[in-house]
Amino acid sequence: MIRDEVILQLDKSDDRLEAVGLCLKDSEDLLGRLQHAVVEAQAAAYVSRHRRCSACGRCLRGKGQYPIVFRTAFGHVPLASPRFYRCRCHPADSRTFSPLAKLFTEHTAPELLYLESRWASLISFGMTAALLRDVLPVAGTTNPETVRQHLHTVATRQNADLGTGELGLSEDGPAADQPSPFAREAVIVGIDDGYLWNWHDKQKKFEVIVGKSMAEDRDDRYFGLVRSQDAAPKRRFCEVLRRQGLPTDQPVTVLTDGGDSVRALVGDMPAGSEHQLDWFHVAMRMTVLG
Ligand SMILES: [Zn+2]
Numbered sequence: 001m002i003r004d005e006v007i008l009q010l011d012k013s014d015d016r017l018e019a020v021g022l023c024l025k026d027s028e029d030l031l032g033r034l035q036h037a038v039v040e041a042q043a044a045a046y047v048s049r050h051r052r053c054s055a056c057g058r059c060l061r062g063k064g065q066y067p068i069v070f071r072t073a074f075g076h077v078p079l080a081s082p083r084f085y086r087c088r089c090h091p092a093d094s095r096t097f098s099p100l101a102k103l104f105t106e107h108t109a110p111e112l113l114y115l116e117s118r119w120a121s122l123i124s125f126g127m128t129a130a131l132l133r134d135v136l137p138v139a140g141t142t143n144p145e146t147v148r149q150h151l152h153t154v155a156t157r158q159n160a161d162l163g164t165g166e167l168g169l170s171e172d173g174p175a176a177d178q179p180s181p182f183a184r185e186a187v188i189v190g191i192d193d194g195y196l197w198n199w200h201d202k203q204k205k206f207e208v209i210v211g212k213s214m215a216e217d218r219d220d221r222y223f224g225l226v227r228s229q230d231a232a233p234k235r236r237f238c239e240v241l242r243r244q245g246l247p248t249d250q251p252v253t254v255l256t257d258g259g260d261s262v263r264a265l266v267g268d269m270p271a272g273s274e275h276q277l278d279w280f281h282v283a284m285r286m287t288v289l290g
Contacts, residue, residue, distance in 0.1 A: 010022075010026065012026075024134070024135060028075075028136065028137035029137070031074040031075070031136075031137060032074055032075040032137040034074070035072055035074035035075055035077060035137075036075070036077050039070060039072070039077040039079070040077070040079065043079050043100060043103070046099060046100065046103050047082055047099050047100060049099075050084075050099035050102075051082075051084060051099070053086075053087035053089060053090075055087065055089050055090050056087060056089045058087055058089070060084040060085060060086070060087060061084065061085045062082055062083070062084055062085075063083045063084060063085055063096050064082075064083055065080045065081055065082040065083060066080075066081055066083070066098075067079070067080060067081070068080075068081045068100065068104060068107065069107060070104055070107055070108075070109065071107060071108045071109060071112055071138075071141055072109040072111070072112055073109060073111050073112045073115060073136050073138065074136065074137055074138075075136075075137040075138060075140075076138070076140060076141045079100065079104075081098050081100040081101065081104075082098065082099070082100070083096050083097070083098045084096060084097060084098075084099070108150060112138070113150055113153070113154055115132065115136075116128060116132065116142075116146075116147050116150045116151065117150065117151050117154045117155075119131060119132070120147050120148070120150075120151045121151070124144075125144035125145075125147045125148045125151070126144040128144075128147045129142050129143050129144050129146075129147050132147075162232065162235055162236060162239055178247045178248065178249075179245065179246065179247050180247065181246075181247050181249065181250045181251065182215065182216075182246065182250060184251040184252060184253055184272060184273065184274060185253055186215060186216055187213065187214070187215040187241075187246065187250055187251075187252040187253065188213075188214045188215075188252070188253050188255060189211055189212070189213045189214070189252045189253070189254045189255070189269070190211060190212050190214070190254075190255045190256075190278065191209060191210070191211040191254060191255070191256045191262045191265060192209070192210060192211070192256070192257060192262065193207055193208065193209045193210075193259060193261055193262050194207070194208055194210075195207055195208070196208055206226055206228065206229075207226065207227065207228065207261060208224060208225075208226055209224065209225055209226075209227055209261065209262060209265060210222070210223070210224040211223050211224070213240050213241065213244060213252070215244055215246060218244045218245060218246070219244070221240045221243055221244050223236060223237065223240045227261060227264075227265065233265065233268045234268040234269075237268060237269060238270070241270075248270070249270045249271065250270055251269075251270050251271065251272030251273045251274075252269055252270065252273045252274075253273070253274055253276060254266050254269060254273055254274065254275045254276065255276055255277075255278040256275065256276075256277070256278065256281075257277070257278060257280075257281045258277045258281055263275055
């Protein structure tokens with residue numbers, strides 16, 4: 001429980017419309033200071049719980065401290081992380097340890113990673129950094145490069161969660177608790193592709209394929225992949241179906257612009273899937289014929 005009191009004082013005039021209520025700057029100051037107090041109190045409580053030997057209860061001798069920084073959506077919080085000698089009453093594989101290293105397994109709060117990843121998947125890294133700096137007290141630490149690095153961290157973790165297998169099915173076939181497949185016509189997957197400049201080598205482009213899976217009474221799900229780089233496109237697509245509550249072997253109707261690479265992806269869809277040209281591109285071809 002946090003018992004420390006944080007004294008907050010606001011000195012605001014009341015003679016103009018712009019002065020009424022809290023402004024973003026006020027909220028950044030308040031939240032930033034509150035966050036410092038909360039994180040510091042939590043870290044101190046954690047350290048005090050771990051400064052006695054868990055076996056004999058003896059108070060552990062200190063061996064200095066080192067600085068760490070915890071980045072949160074409400075500012076970065078510098079902390080001193082103490083190091084203690086381990087008690088000699090039981091064998092251990094190291095002489096010293098830092099309790100906070102166990103609490104701060106990462107130095108960026110999951111919520112900030114989520115915000116950065118969510119916005120960076122919708123708009124550019126630069127715009128994401130600017131947006132977060134506009135509304136949160138993160139000016140000192142948020143820039144396009146940190147956003148890009150964090151997005152990659154999250155993407156790498158998601159890829160690891162996806163597994164390395166090519167198929168969404170286990171070796172023994174579909175799991176026993178899998179729902180039964182719908183009719184192929186009931187699940188529509190629209191796919192399109194586009195070319196992006198390579199971030200590191202601006203002379204080169206690569207193809208990105210994006211898609212949307214739509215099924216009745218279910219939320220739409222989106223996916224994207226770089227087919228030339230993706231080791232498991234089929235696995236990725238099966239995960240989309242699974243998240244929609246569909247069986248991973250659900251056959252689907254795929255709508256594309258008829259391009260070679262998007263049509264080739266149909267081969268990565270569950271067996272029984274069918275490819276159709278979308279109406280826009282049918283109409284375009286008819287217009288050309290006309
Ligand atoms: Zn002990």
